[in-house]
Amino acid sequence: MTNVFLASSPVLFVLTGMLVLKKSAMKVAPIAMIYTALLGLMAFNTNTDIIYSSFQKGILDGIRIVWLIFAAFSMLIMMQSSGAMDKIKESIATITMDKRIHVIIIALMFGIFLEGVAGAGTPAAIAAPFLIGLGFNPITAATAALMSNSIPVSWGGAGVTTVMGSEPVREYMSVMEASAMTGRIHMIGAFLLPFLIVLVIFGRKGFKGLFPFLLFSGTFMAGTLFIFSNFVSAEITSMSTGLISILASLIFLKISPPHTPEEFLYNPEFSSKSSLHPLKAFSPYLILMVLLPIVRYSFSLSTLAKYGYTVWVGLVIFISALLGASILKVSYKEMSSYSKTAIKKVIPALIAMCGLLAVSNIMIGTGMMTLLASALSSIAGMFYPFIAVAIGSLGSFMTGTGLGSNIMFGPMHIEAAKTLGLNPVTIFASQNVGAALGNMICPNNVVAVATTVSILGKEGTLMRKVLPSFFTILIVYGLVALIYTHIVFV
Known part of the structure; x- marks a missing residue:
């Protein structure tokens, strides 16, 4: 029991620093890193080589992720300075003046599409700054992005989370079986999430006049996700769900525009109409939407992952920003200045x-993470499907990726399922959906989105905003996993 408590202490250290003491991750992470390294050496008798390699991997992974953030931030500054964002505001205002719908379409649906074509934190890096450009409060934009970057993570960029994440347990299920069961759980979250986002960001009054759209968008996303995950392909589930849902929502708004209370009306802040053509204004995003899937499907996963999955995504974002800058007549000198500003940020x-990734890698290398998961599973019994969702969340909370969580804990879940006589497919799907949910509150993701919207230092505030929704969906998924395992798919 003592070892279990010690193994959990790095997680408690990070949470206490950010949530209770309200310290920024920049201050908490280095101290947590040193503490975890000493813990591994002294309490878990880990070889110094393992500590060093875990530390080195954490530093390199951190640099790769921040490269993506830098690219997204450079694009945002360029868009704002060139006047393109003002034109985008005007264009969006012609579709709907309802700020609540803007959040659902941009953060949730566009975010699901971006996760499907690239993954690796792209939704938060692009969607959150997009909302900032439209005039949303940074906390609001970041909260919406974090909540939205959950469901599609079970498939990730081109289905990699399910395709590669189920590889260690391929003896017990095919990719489509893993994807299908995952979709049967996530379709419930897809229905609930639009309601939860509106509740968290706008309060109960946010539902006024919006129920028809929320019912349509939630039902449509749930149905689309179910169809693609069960009958088409894991590789295009997220991408197709996001894109088709956007198009369907735009059609719905034309046929049945909502009655928007004055407090939720969008009031763009620009003094005069921009002469910029809408296509030019949207060009960086349009280029990005075309380049991401082209690059993703033109190379093998091993090639793209050679230097880190976030490296190629960040490169595509930066290239899109440069090409967009050329179309917007932004000079090289100006773009260089925007990039220097982004570096400082x-x-x-x-x-x-x-620091956070070093903590994660040390916990994995020393066996702390496996010890925690094993302790949870040993006391679960017939409630194991519920615990599997929680373990999946724990894995992505610390590693920052659903794929990492699946690879780490997938085999353990299969062994537990065999011992308990449970369906291995529903158990793996429970792990997979839990791994996606953990992205909502993962410190790495919180830091990333806080950086892109310039509120670094308020990570604790962000986590407190998102935590209620995280636990709500976690409980729902846990109950669904129990029903599926013991009643529906015995």
């Missing part, structure tokens, strides 16, 4: 990200 994030 991401330095604190680099410190936080490297």
Whole structure:
């Protein structure tokens, strides 16, 4: 029991620092890193080589992720300075003046699409700054992005989380079986999430006049996700769900526009109409939407992952920004200035990200993470499907990826399922959906989105905003996993 408590102490250290003491991740992460390294050496008798390699991997992974943040931040500054964002505001205002719908379409649906074509934190890096450009409060934009970057993570960029994440347990299920069961759980979350986002960001009054759209968008997303995950392909589930849901929502708004209370009306802040053509204004995002899937499907996963999955995504974002800048007549000197500003902005994030990822890698290398998961599973019994969701969340909370969580804990879940006589497919799906949910509150993701919207230092505030929704969906998924395992798919 003592070892279990010690193994959990790095997690408690990070949570206490950010949530209770309200310290920034930049201050908490380096101290947590040193504490975890000493813990591994002294309490878990870990070889110094393992500690060093875990530390080194954490630093390198942190640099790769911050590269993506830098690219997204450079694009945002360019869009704002060139006047393109003002034109985008005007264009969006012609579709709907309802700010609540803007959040659902941009953060949730566009975010699901981006996760499907690239993954690796792209939704938060692009969707949150997009909302900032439209005039949303940074906390609001970041909260919406974090809540939205959950469900599609079970498939990730081109289905990699399910495709590669189920590889260690391929003897017990095919990719489509893993994807299908995952979709049967996530379709419930897809229905609930639009309601939860509106509740968290706008309060109960936010539902006024919006129920028809929320019912449509939730039902449509749930149905689309179910169809693609069960009958089409894991590789295009997220991408197709996001894109088709956007198009369907735009059609719905044309046929049945909502009655929007005055307090939720969108009031763009620009003094005069921009002469910029809408296509030019949207060009960086349009280029990005085209380049991401082209690059993703033009190379093998091993090639793209050679230097880190976030590296190629960040490169595509930066190239899109440069091409967009050329179309918008932004000079090289101006773009260089925007990039220098972006570098200064991401330095604190680099410190936080490297420290947090070092903590994660040390916990994995020393066996702390496996010990925690094993302790939870040993007391679960017939409630194991519920615990599997929680373990999946724990894995992605610390590693920052659903894929990492699946690879780490997937085999353990299969052994537990065999011992308890449970369906291995529903158990793995429970792990998979839990791994996606953990992205909502993962410190790495919180730091990343806080950096892109310039509120680094308020990570604790963000986590407190998102935690109620995280636990709500976690409980729902846990109950669904129990029903599926013991009643529906015995």
